Amino acid sequence: MMRVTALLAKFRFFLCAALFFVVNFDSRANALAAVDENDVVVKSESFPREREKSIPERKTSRRIRKKKLREEFKKRCEASRARLSEEEEEEEGEEGEEVRRVCLRNPTNKGKSCVVVQQSRTNKRNVKAFRGKHIGDVGVLFCTGRTLDAYGVRHPALYNSTRGKRQRVVTVGVNAAIFNEKIQPLDYLFLQDRGSKSGDTSFASNRAAMVAYKPREAKFFGFFPGQRNFSPSDKDAEQANAMQYEGWRKPHCANPLLPLVKDVGNFVFGGSCSTSFAALQFILYTGVTKLYLIGCDILGGYGESATKKSVLRADQGKQRKMWREFYFWTSTEYPCVEIIAVRPKGLRNVGFFERFSDPPFIEV
Secondary structure, three states, X not given: OHHHHHHHHHHHHHHHHHHHHHHHHHHHHHHHHHHHHHHHHHHHHXXXXXXXXXXXXXXXXXXXXXXXXXXXXXXXXXXXXHOOOHXXXXXXXXXOOOEEEEEOOOOOOOOOOEEEEEEOHHHHHHOHHHOOOOOOOEEEEEOOEHHHHHOOOOOEEEEEOOOOOEEEEEEEEEHHHHHOHHHOXXXXXXXXXXXXXOOOOOOHHHHHHHHHOOOOOEEEEEEOOOOHHHOOOHHHHHHOOOEEEEOOOOOOOOOOOOOOOOOOOOEOOOOOOOHHHHHHHHHHHXXXXXXXXXXXXXOOOEOOOOOOOOOOHHHHHHHHHHHHHXXXXXXXXXXXXXXXXXXXXXXXXXXXEEEOOOOOEEEO
């Protein structure tokens, strides 16, 4: 009898343990299911795209996109070479031509912003001599975004093309790109706005270094006739042994954005929101056949090799619009110049070719 009682007690114990396990397992499963459901909702709201692509799928997608861009580029370049453009013949500026009308090229803004651009005595004196100086060379613009820190080729001077041809690399930097030791010395430096006395990549935060800096070719300080206190002064330019270039009457980073200008040797520089666009108009004016964009991130703040500081969110959207405008402008005005965004962040899918490693530059 005692053995039967003991067996019944053990049976009740195991039965209670089993029921406890089942109840707790069900509640935990329901909780996990709830978390999974919430996760799915969050993902679908934040990323309304399909599932994340695997690495092989991403590589395939990039190849397809690159092939499509290559075909469009080739077609655009061949079409421009096939026709004799009257605009091209007039590019030097007709004798006595005081003004020229320029417009935005992005189809979404086309016709919304056309302005009259004035001739510039300053640019005729300081910029015009560089027209065609680097025909056939490879250009690179170094901006001050965080991906500049990932760049690894020291003192780039030669480009090793896939055909074994070596070309000169023309290096252009903006603002605090002078502090990245790997890319020194730059061929050209562009400064445009005075900025804050501390904490950013502009002139006022780094005055002594920027005045003392000696590029291989030339240093340019921008100025705006209608707001002279926005840029380094005439005295600053003189002390820095820098040439000045003239932009729009006043600096501008608002809608509608201001168009870019091709003939910057005769007229004022165009563009909005960033010193980068002055540098880009210049380097294309010198005649490079290929142009790499490095550290031109738009978002994510500045690189360690420049100065840490976040960019205002409002400016990010306008800057991306201006980069998009730059893509359409170059497609029309420089259709045979290949432009490659290196390790693109904010420049993803803007329209440029994209590269996720350093260009084939040769260290010297």
